[in-house]
Amino acid sequence: MSAETGKIIWTGIDEAPALATYSLLPIVNAFTRAAGVVVETRDISVAGRILAAFPERLDESQRVRDELTYLGELTQLPHANIIKLPNISASIPQLKAAIKELQGQGYPVPDYPEAPADEAEKAIQARYAKILGSAVNPVLREGNSDRRVALSVKRHAQKHPHRMGAWTPDSGTHVAHMDSGDFYGSEKSVTVAAAGNARIEFVGADGAVKVLKDKLFLQEGEVVDGSFLSVKALRAFIAGQIEAAKKEGVLFSVHLKATMMKISDPVIFGHFVSVFFKDVFEKNAALFAELGINPDLGLGDLYAKLAKLPADRRAAVEADIQAAYASRPALAMVDSEKGITNLHASNDIIIDASMPVVIRDSGRMWGPDGKLHDVKCVIPDRCYSTFYQEAMDDCRRHGQFDPATMGSVSNVGLMAQKAEEYGSHDKTFKAPGDGVIRLVDASGAVLLQHAVEKGDIWRGCQTKDLPIRDWVRLAVSRARATGAPAVFWLDRNRAHDAQIIAKVERYLPDHDTTGLEIHILSPVEAMRFTLPRTRAGKDTISVTGNALRDYLTDLFPILELGTSSKMLSIVPLLAGGGLFETGAGGSAPKHVQQFQQEGYLRWDSLGEFLAIGVSLEHLGTTFNNPKALLLAETLDQANAKFLDNNRNPARKVGQIDNRGSHFYLALYWAEALAAQTRDADLQARFAKVAAQLGANEAKINAELIAAQGRPVDMGGYYHPDFEKTSRAMRPSPTLNAIVDAIA
Ligand SMILES: NC(=O)C1=CN([C@@H]2O[C@H](COP(=O)(O)OP(=O)(O)OC[C@H]3O[C@@H](n4cnc5c(N)ncnc54)[C@H](OP(=O)(O)O)[C@@H]3O)[C@@H](O)[C@H]2O)C=CC1
Ligand SMILES: O=C(O)CCC(=O)C(=O)O
Numbered sequence: 063m064s065a066e067t068g069k070i071i072w073t074g075i076d077e078a079p080a081l082a083t084y085s086l087l088p089i090v091n092a093f094t095r096a097a098g099v100v101v102e103t104r105d106i107s108v109a110g111r112i113l114a115a116f117p118e119r120l121d122e123s124q125r126v127r128d129e130l131t132y133l134g135e136l137t138q139l140p141h142a143n144i145i146k147l148p149n150i151s152a153s154i155p156q157l158k159a160a161i162k163e164l165q166g167q168g169y170p171v172p173d174y175p176e177a178p179a180d181e182a183e184k185a186i187q188a189r190y191a192k193i194l195g196s197a198v199n200p201v202l203r204e205g206n207s208d209r210r211v212a213l214s215v216k217r218h219a220q221k222h223p224h225r226m227g228a229w230t231p232d233s234g235t236h237v238a239h240m241d242s243g244d245f246y247g248s249e250k251s252v253t254v255a256a257a258g259n260a261r262i263e264f265v266g267a268d269g270a271v272k273v274l275k276d277k278l279f280l281q282e283g284e285v286v287d288g289s290f291l292s293v294k295a296l297r298a299f300i301a302g303q304i305e306a307a308k309k310e311g312v313l314f315s316v317h318l319k320a321t322m323m324k325i326s327d328p329v330i331f332g333h334f335v336s337v338f339f340k341d342v343f344e345k346n347a348a349l350f351a352e353l354g355i356n357p358d359l360g361l362g363d364l365y366a367k368l369a370k371l372p373a374d375r376r377a378a379v380e381a382d383i384q385a386a387y388a389s390r391p392a393l394a395m396v397d398s399e400k401g402i403t404n405l406h407a408s409n410d411i412i413i414d415a416s417m418p419v420v421i422r423d424s425g426r427m428w429g430p431d432g433k434l435h436d437v438k439c440v441i442p443d444r445c446y447s448t449f450y451q452e453a454m455d456d457c458r459r460h461g462q463f464d465p466a467t468m469g470s471v472s473n474v475g476l477m478a479q480k481a482e483e484y485g486s487h488d489k490t491f492k493a494p495g496d497g498v499i500r501l502v503d504a505s506g507a508v509l510l511q512h513a514v515e516k517g518d519i520w521r522g523c524q525t526k527d528l529p530i531r532d533w534v535r536l537a538v539s540r541a542r543a544t545g546a547p548a549v550f551w552l553d554r555n556r557a558h559d560a561q562i563i564a565k566v567e568r569y570l571p572d573h574d575t576t577g578l579e580i581h582i583l584s585p586v587e588a589m590r591f592t593l594p595r596t597r598a599g600k601d602t603i604s605v606t607g608n609a610l611r612d613y614l615t616d617l618f619p620i621l622e623l624g625t626s627s628k629m630l631s632i633v634p635l636l637a638g639g640g641l642f643e644t645g646a647g648g649s650a651p652k653h654v655q656q657f658q659q660e661g662y663l664r665w666d667s668l669g670e671f672l673a674i675g676v677s678l679e680h681l682g683t684t685f686n687n688p689k690a691l692l693l694a695e696t697l698d699q700a701n702a703k704f705l706d707n708n709r710n711p712a713r714k715v716g717q718i719d720n721r722g723s724h725f726y727l728a729l730y731w732a733e734a735l736a737a738q739t740r741d742a743d744l745q746a747r748f749a750k751v752a753a754q755l756g757a758n759e760a761k762i763n764a765e766l767i768a769a770q771g772r773p774v775d776m777g778g779y780y781h782p783d784f785e786k787t788s789r790a791m792r793p794s795p796t797l798n799a800i801v802d803a804i805a
């Protein structure tokens with residue numbers, strides 16, 4: 063076995079899962095090394111990606127490799143085996159904070175130029191643009207997505223159901239969406255007949271043509287679509303919904319995906335900010351222009367820029383903001399104690415995680431008074447709003463879901479080769495004026511076009527044929543493996559979906575589907591099919607495009623398990639390798655805050671444990687490595703015992719936290735290795751480890767718990783100090799000594 067084939071890559075990322083890594087990875091490494099498997103870290107954190115983008119500004123000792131590019135290339139090789147933990151998909155305020163921190167640590171990376179003044183600043187902005195938003199996932203996800211709950215995890219959740227808030231028939235919570243002028247209404251889609259370079263261009267009212275994107279290579283058979291959001295219609299819609307929320311006496315909230323739709327959704331978010339605070343923006347237009355205030359960056363950035371003003375001028379604007387709050391409906395809050403609202407930053411409320419939590423918490427969100435209230439959930443685009451309303455209506459009719467009995471909804475998601483929204487980043491534009499935006503193929507034929515007005519948001523997406531074929535294959539294979547019905551969530555009335563349906567209908571007959579139940583239903587119909595089954599304890603497979611993949615793989619896990627972090631998230635790479643993602647949830651910034659303040663980390667690494675298992679299994683079968691297979695099997699047993707004994711982190715100081723949960727994983731894994739008889743070497747080696755860990759259980763727990771209850775200095779947030787953080791995350795000398803002696 064070559065070094066390459068016996069290697070697993072563990073991604074270095076941000077926030078809570080990065081903290082957990084400091085404690086977990088030494089344990090994992092000690093166990094796998096004993097079997098000749100190397101687990102190697104590659105840093106794709108926001109900070110790491112910033113440093114990699116500006117090598118010429120750093121001295122030799124500060125330079126880092128461009129690991130994302132390396133990993134992107136690795137996904138194309140059949141031996142790729144990558145464990146990917148969730149990373150930050152950064153908004154501009156997050157990026158700026160990371161830059162500031164790095165500068166403070168002595169890395170001379172340039173400031174982010176919000177409004178580039180010259181070519182040099184434009185070049186800097188272009189480099190940073192590659193780091194913003196969902197910049198990692200589209201590069202690594204070179205396969206489609208298979209997200210589901212492991213049987214042992216589902217059984218555990220049913221045995222220990224999490225708390226859910228009750229729903230009552232009179233709940234005033236609802237989804238509000240546009241009825242026209244949205245992406246859904248304007249979408250056009252074609253299947254490309256002949257390969258070639260296309261271009262996207264804007265034709266002004268005067269006939270002048272401006273190329274927005276050149277050399278857009280289209281493959282034969284791929285689906286390409288274009289749609290736009292009318293800004294005039296959006297602003298009128300927002301204003302109407304603000305009025306309506308006030309009348310209805312519910313909170314006002316907006317749920318977008320500013321990370322994955324990183325060009326369009328921050329702009330949409332900005333319209334929410336500038337319509338909600340219309341009077342403030344109008345009255346202070348000149349001052350805001352002078353301060354460079356951009357509503358897309360949210361109220362948080364606005365406040366930061368106001369802070370530069372002398373006290374009296376600042377107070378005048380703040381009074382205007384307070385007056386706006388008083389005349390508007392109450393806003394949903396991110397942190398009511400600190401006064402952080404839904405409109406502070408586009409990355410604080412992200413639809414995939416935020417909407418399921420509304421449903422889990424009785425259809426309510428936190429208000430400025432620190433209490434839960436009914437809420438208007440504004441999701442402008444009908445492509446992705448209507449099924450949430452259906453789920454809420456179901457709760458109003460039948461009450462809250464019961465995690466002790468509900469069935470499971472797994473997902474097969476189309477995302478390979480930058481499918482759908484992942485491919486939209488370099489094809490999304492704000493219309494530079496009134497005119498037409500059109501997609502023109504190599505022969506000069508117009509594939510699709512839209513009449514737009516200045517500021518309208520035009521979005522193009524590509525979905526290649528090979529990924530679609532692979533997605534259909536994966537759906538059939540999951541249906542065969544589970545016996546559960548597979549439902550393609552596709553809407554015949556949506557232009558893009560109509561093209562995809564034609565392909566699904568063409569590729570399904572390539573497979574043996576005898577005895578399988580397969581449906582094609584619109585999102586609302588699919589919900590109507592799925593929810594009664596779920597309530598009856600039956601399992602269903604959702605087969606969806608990229609955005610619905612994202613939304614549903616938080617929605618159902620959060621209802622079923624309380625969090626999506628416990629999911630298995632497998633990406634069989636098209637080139638034959640494996641990408642094993644952990645959970646479906648994000649980087650849990652709240653958890654880091656708690657760790658900094660109280661030395662308590664409640665991040666649950668179960669997703670990581672599961673991913674290590676499938677990664678080792680993949681490595682074992684691909685390279686015929688019996689030791690790796692044995693490690694996978696014994697880890698599976700350890701995970702089962704971990705769940706049986708309920709060793710997940712609790713939530714409060716004095717109880718077992720993330721670090722304590724890792725100790726139990728090590729103990730149970732060592733015990734399982736000691737108990738097996740297939741490999742005498744591993745048995746002997748781990749019998750000793752199991753005995754040492756077992757004998758020191760009380761002592762190790764005492765050392766781990768003694769480390770809690772006081773603030774922790776990590777020496778950085780985006781780019782923490784390795785030594786400081788490592789000390790904080792590995793506070794038990796007894797555990798460290800046993801683990802470090804294994805290899
Ligand atoms: N694949 C990726 O790379 C992804 C990245 N992200 C990024 O993550 C960041 C935060 O996203 P956000 O939408 O707030 O979602 P998060 O999933 O980070 O947080 C939502 C809540 O989920 C719970 N949670 C999530 N993971 C765990 C875990 N392992 N253990 C225990 N509880 C968990 C926590 O709930 P509680 O507080 O109730 O304990 C947490 O506060 C963003 O920057 C986003 O871009 C998001 C999704 C996927
Ligand atoms: O790519 C991203 O920004 C987030 C993706 C995500 O939320 C998911 O895959 O569940």
Ligand SMILES: [Mg+2]
Nearest residue numbers: 414612616646
């Ligand atoms: Mg998600």
